[in-house]
Amino acid sequence: MQIEDISRLSKNQQSLLQAMDEMILLMSSAGEIEYMNHSARTFFGELQEQSYSKDSEISRLHNRLRDFALSAKNNTTCSHKTSCTFNGCDLEFRIAPFIGYNGDNLFWLVFNNLTNEKRCQQELGRFQQNLESILIHKINELKESERVRKSLLRQVKNFKEYLKQSRPQEGGGLVGTSSIMCNLRDMVLQIAKTDSTVLITGESGTGKELVVDMIHQTSNRNDRPLLKINCTAINDSLLESDLFGYEKGAFTGAQERKKGKFEVVDGGTIFLDEIGDISPRMQGALLRVLETGEVIRVGGNLPIRVDVRVVAATNIDPALAIKKGSFRLDLFYRLSVLNITLPPLRERKEDIPDLVSHFLDKYCRAFKKGIENISETAIEKLVQHDWPGNVRELDNVMQRAVLLSKNNILFKENIIFDSGERNTSLKKDVSLSSITRNGSSLKGMIADFEKEVLLNKLDTYHGNVLQLAEALQIGKTALYEKLKHHKIRPRSLR
Template sequence: MTTTTKNVLIVDDEPSLRLLIRAVLEDDGWTVHEAVSGEQALEMLPSLTLNTALIDMRMNGMDGMTLLTEIHARVPGLPIIMLTAYGNVGSAVVAMKHGAFDYLTKPADNEELKAVMAKALNYSRLVDENERLRSAVKVTERMIGNSQVMRNVKELIEQAGPSEATILVLGESGTGKELVAEGLHRASHRADKPLIKVNCAALPADLLESELFGYVKGAFTGATTNKPGRFQLASGGTLFLDEIGEMEQVLQAKILRAIQEKIVEPLGSVAPVETDVRIIAATNRDLKAEVEKGTFREDLFYRLSVLEIRIPPLRERPDDIPALVAHLLEKLGQKNNKKVRSVRPSFLDALSRYSWPGNVRELENVLERAIILSRSEVLGTELLPPQVLSSQTYTATKSDPADSAHKSDETSLPRKITSTSLDDAERHALIDALESNQNHRERTADALGISRRTLQYKLKKYGLTRR
């Protein structure tokens, strides 16, 4: 079903009746599909997106009641209207008890037909709306955490999802920007269409342009066929432009035009192609600062940021760490074929004190490392990497007294921790990670669970670029 169309399937073996109903419904804005039998209707069903169906009770071969049951098994919630002769109203009433939406006696009065179809359309749209909301809830359930800041993010997804506005998702690397984009798409009226993702930092400008806008045969050496771009592939759906802050200005101008005019020009073509996409963009950069520096177009920034959703870094929501740990232990335990029940209090205490420069992605890496190295079903601090143990507010050794005192203890709640300076803690964590990896940037980034670009940014931020 879909909320933007009026599609109906008429199933009747009488051509004159189908012709009459078709004329009335097409005049009322419906797109009509016809089948002469129940068997043909079931063959057509997978290729159709329907709002309702009109089914004759008595047909040669499969009867209307059997077809009703078959369609409901394949398209649950589709409102089906039964057509019956005046003397067989009792059969139609029985059909309604088995899930039919309504019935009409033949020949149907035109106004009555339109009224019943309008009710079926409203019902199908309510069903579709509920399905979209349930889908969006499933995505937000994957966003682990019940802190106030995370509740705010989930509420914004539910509120902004159904709109057509462009949305800018802000957050550090590893916070879950892609998950937010998925939630917004699933909560939208475009949920049954594609969500196409593009990482703007992963490709050089010329390749990124061809990926976004496509090209025609002969546009450049090696272009042996026409290739549609991501804008065309996302038609009717959502285009997620991740790390848009890395995009060069020449390409920014073309993106702006595509958003404003809803057209793109494939490379090598002079014929513009219409597009119908919703744009969601994400970045770990401060785009306002980039605008002031002249590296990001101001007009594009305002086009993208109709609504901004900021995902808080993990250090701003330490209360969510226990829930994240519980979720990741189960997920990573299954992935690595290890049974892990819980963690010791000191282990969770150390996690709660650390500043997590790599955010949830780094936490996942730390937990997976601990699970792989563990010989027990309960994780202790001896399994934590040096950068976590040597953070500003926590010091531990393999003979951690907390572990000794609670050898058999498990925990689900961290102690309340406050840090005098999260920036200092993050700086010290970076220094420790660099030293542990002999100042090798790539290994340090991997250990922290962050990209090398993010590591470079943080080293510059804390004046550590010369290390």
């Protein structure tokens, strides 16, 4: 290789070294600094000139570099890396020993200033630490909030249980805060202490048996038995022997004397459910017991004195039954010394949220479910229903909703009404007889019939006007005009 080429390569090498950001030093085996690039001169300053005092920091660095270089003298293939500090800066350097062209031992020292990098790492570490602290704090806050929420839920449940246990006689199972229910409870508490007969009327599923329980629990006979008899569940001939007893040989199979229910429950209360469905002959026999306070066993002659309070219930209209002749007027008077009429659920819809809460708590315990609440839309759906089955139907709907729910909140979709029962607040009975009974003109009856059809079909298609127009085979514009005329809002039926 010619001298010009060597000179050119040397200059190129020096230009490359001068342009590098790393601090490059060349050290001889004697520890003398023979070369420093621009970055090294800027950082180390007087290191190459050795014009520093022996006790200075740069002197200590020079000695350390010399010792480190000598320890790597015999290894010319590996690059040694270590770290040090200088003027408060964190440095990392590598040493690469090699043989010079004169055969002497030389060492390349390549320095990197890691001060900024370490500072960034420290700041990042502090940021991560602070972020972790914040997250841990927030997580602890959420855990504490959840703990407080669960504690409050337990307290509410315990308080409800306490109220139920501490006031078992004040409301019994009659749930509701409406004025109707408050007046009903007051009436029951007022008549419970008497021994007069009570007739409970109301639609099926309104809670007549709960009233009977409350009457018995708050009466002076609460330490005596309460016997409940469904009069329609027993054959008429068997009902007489069941209520009044029979003598030995009174009929085939009467092998011995048997007391009737009135004798068994002597001193207590007997509840005769569905009293309006018993035969006229049984009505007469029951009337005699109520008038005399005595029973005569089937096949017997001797009257037996009994002290029994009679509470009866029926879901038929007594006045209508008397008019038809299927119910004795004198028996009605004997039974209805005190008369309690239970309102249907549709007439006390303000009690639905209380009933829902009651059934939700009841079936969560029964099915071991963790449902804590019910959505407003679900409550609204329940309130809009007409409840032909009254409280019994609501009981079934809530039992089904709790059993099938997979969340801790009951939503609108969980509320499924019994099949075959229609929500009369949404669906209308489209019958000519119901419309013609209104006594309006032909034009008015046709308009009423049209409105009923629109309401019925809108409910079928869940308020979808397009589907309704296709089903009725009329244009959307004409359909909207008819809906506007009848003041029907499709959105309310969705």
